Amino acid sequence: MDKKKFPSLHIKMDDFIPATEAEKEYMVQMRPSSTFFQDGVKRLLKNKVATVCFFIIVIIALMSIFLPMFWPYAYDAQLGIQPGKPVDPSYNNLAPFEYGATEQKLIEAGESVFPHIFGTDSAGRDYFIRVIYGARVSLAVGFFASIIVLVIGMAVGSIAGYCGGKVDLIIMRIVDIIYSLPDMLMIILLATVLKEALSPVLEGTVLEKLGTNMISLFIVFGLLYWVSMARLIRGQILSLREQEYVLAARATGARGKWVITKHLIPNCISVIIISTALQIPSAIFTESYLSFLGLGVNAPMPSLGSLASDALNGINSYPYRLVFPAIVISLIVLSLNLFGDGLRDAFDPKLNN
Amino acid sequence: MNSKTLMYILKRILLAILTVWVVITVTFFVTRIIPGGPFLSEKAVSPAVTAALEAKYGMDKPVFDQYITYLKDILHLDFGPSLTQRGRDVSDVITDGLAVSAKLGVIAAASAAVVGIVLGSIAALRRNKIIDKIIMVITTAFVSMPSFIMGSLLLTLFAVKLAILPANGTTTSGLILPVVTLALYPAAYITRLTRSSMLDVLGQDYIRTARAKGVAGYRIIFGHALKNSLIPVLTYLGPMLAYIVTGSLVVEKIFAVPGIGRDFVNSITNRDYPLVMGTTIVLATLIVVMNLITDILYKVVDPRINLE
Numbered sequence: 001m002d003k004k005k006f007p008s009l010h011i012k013m014d015d016f017i018p019a020t021e022a023e024k025e026y027m028v029q030m031r032p033s034s035t036f037f038q039d040g041v042k043r044l045l046k047n048k049v050a051t052v053c054f055f056i057i058v059i060i061a062l063m064s065i066f067l068p069m070f071w072p073y074a075y076d077a078q079l080g081i082q083p084g085k086p087v088d089p090s091y092n093n094l095a096p097f098e099y100g101a102t103e104q105k106l107i108e109a110g111e112s113v114f115p116h117i118f119g120t121d122s123a124g125r126d127y128f129i130r131v132i133y134g135a136r137v138s139l140a141v142g143f144f145a146s147i148i149v150l151v152i153g154m155a156v157g158s159i160a161g162y163c164g165g166k167v168d169l170i171i172m173r174i175v176d177i178i179y180s181l182p183d184m185l186m187i188i189l190l191a192t193v194l195k196e197a198l199s200p201v202l203e204g205t206v207l208e209k210l211g212t213n214m215i216s217l218f219i220v221f222g223l224l225y226w227v228s229m230a231r232l233i234r235g236q237i238l239s240l241r242e243q244e245y246v247l248a249a250r251a252t253g254a255r256g257k258w259v260i261t262k263h264l265i266p267n268c269i270s271v272i273i274i275s276t277a278l279q280i281p282s283a284i285f286t287e288s289y290l291s292f293l294g295l296g297v298n299a300p301m302p303s304l305g306s307l308a309s310d311a312l313n314g315i316n317s318y319p320y321r322l323v324f325p326a327i328v329i330s331l332i333v334l335s336l337n338l339f340g341d342g343l344r345d346a347f348d349p350k351l352n353n
Numbered sequence: 354m355n356s357k358t359l360m361y362i363l364k365r366i367l368l369a370i371l372t373v374w375v376v377i378t379v380t381f382f383v384t385r386i387i388p389g390g391p392f393l394s395e396k397a398v399s400p401a402v403t404a405a406l407e408a409k410y411g412m413d414k415p416v417f418d419q420y421i422t423y424l425k426d427i428l429h430l431d432f433g434p435s436l437t438q439r440g441r442d443v444s445d446v447i448t449d450g451l452a453v454s455a456k457l458g459v460i461a462a463a464s465a466a467v468v469g470i471v472l473g474s475i476a477a478l479r480r481n482k483i484i485d486k487i488i489m490v491i492t493t494a495f496v497s498m499p500s501f502i503m504g505s506l507l508l509t510l511f512a513v514k515l516a517i518l519p520a521n522g523t524t525t526s527g528l529i530l531p532v533v534t535l536a537l538y539p540a541a542y543i544t545r546l547t548r549s550s551m552l553d554v555l556g557q558d559y560i561r562t563a564r565a566k567g568v569a570g571y572r573i574i575f576g577h578a579l580k581n582s583l584i585p586v587l588t589y590l591g592p593m594l595a596y597i598v599t600g601s602l603v604v605e606k607i608f609a610v611p612g613i614g615r616d617f618v619n620s621i622t623n624r625d626y627p628l629v630m631g632t633t634i635v636l637a638t639l640i641v642v643m644n645l646i647t648d649i650l651y652k653v654v655d656p657r658i659n660l661e
Contacts, residue, residue, distance in 0.1 A: 180372045182640040184599035186379070189633050192621050193383045285499055292501045292603055294622055305501075312505055312607065319509045326502040334497035 040270075043346035050342020053335035060332060064136035072114045073126035075133040076300040080124035091124035093318065100124075118324055122314065125300075131324050134302040138329065141214070141303070142284035142336075145221040149283075150276045152222055153229025158260050160230065161237030172234070175227045183224055187286065190220045191295040211298035217287060225279075232275055236268035270347040277343050281336040288329055304329040358656075362649050369645040376637040380630045381423050432631030437623045443631035450613030451635070454605070457612060458597045461532045465539035465593065470586065472540075473547025474579060480552065488544060495541035501603040504534040508607060521609050531608045535600050539593045543586055551582040584655050591647035595640045 019027070034042070045051055068075065079100060080091030091100035096119045103113045118127035160171040194216030240246065241264060249259050265272075290296045291305030304325045311322035414422075426433070432443035476488040495503075507530050512520035519527040554560065555578055563573050598614075605614035613632060620628035 176368060177372055177375055180368060180641060180644060181376065182595055182598070182637045184595070185633050185637050185640070186376070188602075188617075188621065189380060189383060189629060192629060196624075281497075288499055289501065289599075289603070292499075293606070293618055305499075308502060308505060315505065315509055316513055319513065322502075322505050322509060326498075326506060329502065330494070330498045333499070334494065337497055338493075 040347040044342055047342045047345065050339050050346070053339040053342070056331060056335040057339060060135055060328070060335075061139055064132050064139060067132050068129060068136070071126075071129050071132075073116075073129050075129050075302060076125065078124045079120065079126065089124075091120055093122055093314075094120040094124075095318075096320065118320070119318075121310070121321065127321065127324070130302045130307060131304070131328060134304040134307050134325060135328050135332065137297055137301060137303040138284050138287060138305070138332065141217065141287045141297075142280040145218060145225070145283035145287075146276050146279040148218060148222045149225045149229050149279055150272065152226035154233055154265065154272065156226065157230035157233030158237050158264060161234040162241060162256060162260050162264065164238075168234070171230075175230055178224060179227045179231070181224065184286075184289070186224060187220045187290065188293065188295065190223070191216045191290055194219060195295065211301065213290075213296055213298050217290065217296070221283065221286075225283075229272075229275060229279070232271060233268065236271055237264050240264050240267050274340065274344045274347060278337070278340040281333045281340070284329070284333060284336070304332075358652060361652060365645055365648055369641050372641050373634075373638050376641075377424065377427055377634055378420075380633055381420055384626055384630060427634065432634070433627045435620075435625055435628050437620070437625040437628070443627050446616055446628060447613060447631055447635055450611065450616045453610060454601055454612035454614055457528060457531055457535065457605075457610060458594070458601060460528070461535035461597055462539065462593060464532065465536040465543060466586075468536070468540040469543025470547050470579075470583070473544040474551055474574070474582075476544065476548040477551035477555065477582075478574065485548075489548075492541035492544045495537050496545070498538075500534060500538060500600040501607065503537055504531070504604050504607040507534055523609065523611060527608065528610070531601075531604045531610055534604050534607075535597055538600070539589075539596060542593075543589060546586050546589060547582060550585040551578060554578050554582040557581075584651070587654060588647060588651050590650075591640070591644035594643040598636050598640060 044054075073079065078091070080088040082088070088101055090102075094100065094116055096117060097115050098119060099107060099113060099116070100120075106113050116126050116128065118131060121127050121130065156171060156175075160168045160175075191213065195212050198212040198215055237260075241259075246259060246263055249263055254262075287296055287303060288305030288308070291303045292309040294306075294309070296306050297303045307325040308322055308329070311318065311325070315322060430444050432447070435441050435443050435446055438446060472488055472492075476485040479485045508520055511518045511530060518530055520530075521527050560573060560577055563577055568576075601610075601612060601614040602618055603614075604610070605612045606618045609615070613636070616628060617632040617636075619625075620632065
């Protein structure tokens with residue numbers, strides 16, 4: 001063992017002596033290594049603007065979900081109309097913290113009446129709960145529209161990217177055409193027509209309650225808005241599919257569907273989440289825009305856009321009715337945009353240019 | 354211009370033509386979905402009138418024949434008569450409205466570009482100073498505010514509360530509020546775009562070289578930095594037009610401007626389908642052509658840009 005020849009097959013026994021305590025100390029892991037997700041969250045929390053925006057969104061979302069449950073007034077209840085009594089017009093067009101005639105009597109009698117924080121609208125409905133409910137509708141539309149866009153865009157984009165060749169060529173030409181369509185005009189046209197065409201089809205089904213406008217809005221999103229998502233995912237997949245692990249998976253006999261769902265999609269998940277997050281405010285924007293044109297949600301359901309649109313009629317006397325939904329919608333869109341930017345910076349440094 | 358560029362331009366023109374064709378085809382088939390056909394309106398039309406209209410427009414013929422006639426009509430800019438504005442053709446309504454809207458849109462676009470480029474340059478040159486921060490905060494707020502909210506708020510403030518500007522957009526001074534409403538978002542966007550591209554350009558080697566040579570500060574900015582940082586702004590021309598077109602729909606509704614946008618919005622609520630179709634086709638073609646010009650211009654101005 002003394003004489004060491006270079007290609008020696010002898011095992012050096014010294015290497016197998018148990019480690020001393022000092023050496024063991026050196027090897028102890030001080031803290032568990034952080035995962036990709038933990039790293040991202042840490043970076044996100046360092047970004048103060050994004051964190052504040054996240055809390056604003058969470059607060060608005062929670063309020064819009066839970067407040068209508070125990071608020072004493074319903075969003076579509078006309079307070080001046082009681083069964084068996086003549087319509088009481090004193091409830092219409094109340095200013096903030098004013099009360100209707102019967103409520104006034106109750107207060108004089110010493111009872112407490114829940115205040116109308118934002119007043120009431122021209123039909124005597126509590127405006128605060130309508131704004132809150134409108135925020136709920138707007139958020140829900142934004143969320144579900146983004147999910148629709150995500151699902152369609154992901155399916156088409158990953159198929160185009162993975163298959164390549166003729167499939168890719170045909171899909172991408174279709175994407176090019178839809179992409180160059182003026183989206184807003186097409187949305188207005190389709191929403192106008194679908195509104196008419198869908199109402200007989202939907203009659204009596206569960207979907208009727210949702211309203212034809214809402215359904216046509218989702219259809220339009222599904223038809224037009226998936227293209228940028230599909231482009232993005234195709235680009236990601238095109239670069240990922242040349243990686244060695246895809247080759248290895250293929251060599252061991254994995255099929256296309258397996259490779260896409262188990263290898264390719266998980267590896268571009270951060271890009272997907274970020275662009276979905278940024279899709280939500282643009283969907284809310286579109287919905288409020290359509291509502292403003294009278295193509296959004298069906299009455300009496302409010303959305304922030306339709307509330308603003310209704311408020312325009314009485315703008316001389318009741319300007320605050322425009323200001324409340326305007327502030328809420330701007331706050332939602334602004335926070336979602338800034339949070340999305342923060343997400344992008346935290347989870348995908350590559351995208352940040 | 355090499356052959357590759359020419360090929361690109363040719364391809365791009367083909368795509369534009371294809372897009373316009375898709376728009377026309379979609380509008381045609383979409384009107385077939387409406388129950389009762391395009392002649393159904395709120396006011397009850399007698400069966401004789403409907404039959405006469407159907408005969409006039411060949412609605413009794415097979416769908417394919419109708420489609421061909423429809424295409425021919427559109428190539429002759431004939432969109433048929435308006436259903437609500439009796440006695441007027443859709444093309445007349447569009448021509449009248451377009452004149453007003455074009456004035457509004459061009460003024461808005463020009464002022465947005467000037468304001469955006471100036472503010473963006475100031476922000477970039479005073480990076481991280483207080484003025485840069487103020488500009489960025491304001492533009493972030495404007496970018497997140499839908500145009501109809503902005504328009505309504507301006508209307509409340511200047512026309513109702515202060516009463517210094519007319520709320521009605523029919524007069525010349527009445528165009529101030531609609532123009533401001535339309536221009537705010539693009540101006541904010543161009544400001545951000547100019548700022549980031551100017552910062553990018555200011556970090557380039559040729560700026561340092563110019564500075565090392567002893568070129569005066571204002572000549573560096575106007576001779577080197579500004580020109581090069583405007584290239585990304587150029588790409589925004591097409592999207593800006595699309596924004597102004599869709600924005601003008603609501604802005605003209607809010608301020609009662611007698612433009613094409615108001616006609617379009619009214620035609621939606623009045624179910625005047627020929628007018629909806631005609632306006633959609635005209636505005637869509639406008640946007641597609643503008644995007645085409647932007648793309649080609651971009652390529653011509655900066656030959657470094659790689660086309661796929």
